[in-house]
Amino acid sequence: MDQVQHIMALSTGPWTLGQLLLSLAFLTAGFILRQILNGYLHGRLQSLAARSETEADDQAVAALVNPLGLLLPIAGFYLALRVLLIIEPAWLVHFDLAFRIGVILVVGWTAFKLVDAAAVLLSELAGRTDSRLDDQVVPLMRKTFKVFLGMLAFILVAQNLGYSVSGLLAGLGIGGLAVAMAAKDTLANFFGSLMILIDQPFHRGDWVTFPGGDGVIEEIGLRSTRIRTFAKTVVSIPNQALANATVENHSLMPKRRIKFTLGVTYGSTVDQVRELVQKIETYLQSHPGIDQEFMLVKFTEFGPSSLDIFVYCFTASTAWTEHLAVKQEVNLTLMQMVQDMGMSIAFPTRTVHLVSESPEAAHEPDPS
Incomplete structure (x- = not known):
């Protein structure tokens, strides 16, 4: 060593x-x-x-x-x-x-x-x-x-x-x-685009409602988002404003709603109204285009000129044309039901009662 x-x-x-x-x-x-x-x-x-x-x-x-x-x-x-x-x-x-x-x-x-x-x-x-x-x-x-x-x-x-x-x-x-x-506005729009990218409230091709109108998302850019309206115009919205706005995305609907009130005339009897409600409910339950998860058919109101039946349901398809086709078929079928039962669909009316005075009262002198 x-x-x-x-x-x-x-x-x-x-x-x-x-x-x-x-x-x-x-x-x-x-x-x-x-x-x-x-x-x-x-x-x-x-x-x-x-x-x-x-x-x-x-x-x-x-x-x-x-x-x-x-x-x-x-x-x-x-x-x-x-x-x-x-x-x-x-x-x-x-x-x-x-x-x-x-x-x-x-x-x-x-x-x-x-x-x-x-x-x-x-x-x-x-x-x-x-x-x-x-x-x-x-x-x-x-x-x-x-x-x-x-x-x-x-x-x-x-x-x-x-x-x-x-x-x-x-x-x-x-x-x-x-x-x-x-570059305050430019940076605000850039960070707005990042928030849209991270949160992803909508994508290209989605139908949205925004403050000022509605349309289909055509392009999401770094500064602004372009939306094609149903009038075929293009709206450019700064991403800062869009990120802070309330945007309703209709394309995320799992099903599409049908909601209206069917009013029949006051000349309808109790049995007729009860039978009509039952028929409408049975028809909707058997319709292939109606979602069966939830629906309502109820006699709800004594309206000013009608007996109101509330109809609330959803179409299975969210496509607009298919939704309108199902809604049209439901409306026509309900009209036929009302007609077959001898009832009438009500419309706003007003009855005026004229009270005539007796001849003696007409010739009495005015105390004043």
Whole structure:
């Protein structure tokens, strides 16, 4: 053991043999670890990524393995030189600084590649939806994250070089505030589009009612949403206003309602009204176009000029034309029922009774 220590302490120039061997060990270990990473870990991750159909995991593997494959030899080289530069502390400080900056750049490069992989995954998910809004948001988010990462890397490098970043951050804050104030409406519409994308109250092709009218969603953009009205005009609504408005989505109806009051004349008897209510209910229960989950047929009101029968049910189809066809068939059948039972459908009427005065009262003098 003493002999080994003696050999390691032998001087070869400014360094001992032990320092040279340790430096060589660090350098060799960096390249060996790189080969292990590329040969085993990379192969295992690639085989796992190959089992999925998405390309995002393949890019994520490349984003992790390639920078690590570069970082390991650099780390070995750094440790090796650090052992050798122990004789020159002034050089060691500069070398440590160069290594830190190199690590920041490699980590930033890795983050850039991971953002690309995440963007690929989000683009594949966005391609499965009908809306084009998410297709537009994904590239914008990728660029935004890359700009943020680039600024963060720049600030870290500047800080390691000894520059004061407090003034830079203050300037960026003031500049960002000025931009935000100038583009207030644009940013509000952008965040409104994000809320629509996240909440998804409607999709392209949905029939909606909004403050000011109704129509079919034609396009959801980053600034505004275009709606095709039933008059075939196009209404563009800023996403900020639409995100804060009350929007009724008719396309989400599982079934469509029929609601009306059938009024028959006061000349109808109690038995006729009771029989009519029963017939209407039986007819609706046997109609294939009427949803059978819930319905109401009740004699509810003594109206001013009619005996009112309340009819409430739903069509099984939500398609507008099919709904109207079923509603028309129900109306015509109920009219036929009323006619066959010898009853009449009431309409607003008013009876005026004229009271005639007797001749004697007409000739009596007025006391006044």
